[in-house]
Amino acid sequence: MKTKTKSQKGLTxxxxxxxxxxxxxxxxxxxxxxxxxxxFWNDAWKKVNLQRDASYAMLxxxxxxxxxxxxxxxxxxxxxxxxxIRFYHATDNLQCQIGGxxxxxxxxxxxxxxxxxxxxxxxxxxxxxxxxxxTHFISTVMMRNYGG
Numbered sequence: 816m817k818t819k820t821k822s823q824k825g826l827t828x829x830x831x832x833x834x835x836x837x838x839x840x841x842x843x844x845x846x847x848x849x850x851x852x853x854x855f856w857n858d859a860w861k862k863v864n865l866q867r868d869a870s871y872a873m874l875x876x877x878x879x880x881x882x883x884x885x886x887x888x889x890x891x892x893x894x895x896x897x898x899x900i901r902f903y904h905a906t907d908n909l910q911c912q913i914g915g916x917x918x919x920x921x922x923x924x925x926x927x928x929x930x931x932x933x934x935x936x937x938x939x940x941x942x943x944x945x946x947x948x949x950t951h952f953i954s955t956v957m958m959r960n961y962g963g
Contacts, residue, residue: 858948861946870952871920873954879902907924924943
């Protein structure tokens with residue numbers, strides 16, 4: 816039978832267990848950092864998309880208002896531009912109706928949409944929300960061809 820001498824090398828069970836536990840801690844910490852990073856990235860991306868959608872909607876409405884000679888808000892909160900273009904909030908959507916054709920500008924994210932017309936200016940107040948992300952835009956647009 817051989818006896819162990821100082822020149823023999825190897826790992827003891829305790830050293831092996833310490834290496835396994837240390838490796839597990841490093842892998843777990845790395846996984847947590849990746850998971851939190853991905854979560855923060857997704858939340859930021861939702862906010863960016865909401866702001867992009869709100870910016871696009873404001874652009875569409877502003878272009879129509881700038882070219883208009885008249886604008887009014889009816890009892891339902893619908894903005895009527897030049898008598899034939901309508902912007903309104905219906906079931907979390909922002910709708911635009913030109914003549915008989917209706918288009919959805921924003922689908923399922925509109926929390927609030929309000930218009931205020933005073934002389935040749937139209938104030939737009941738009942709030943969007945998706946899950947826990949939200950954005951709020953307010954803009955005042957002047958009609959270039961206002962008839963008075």
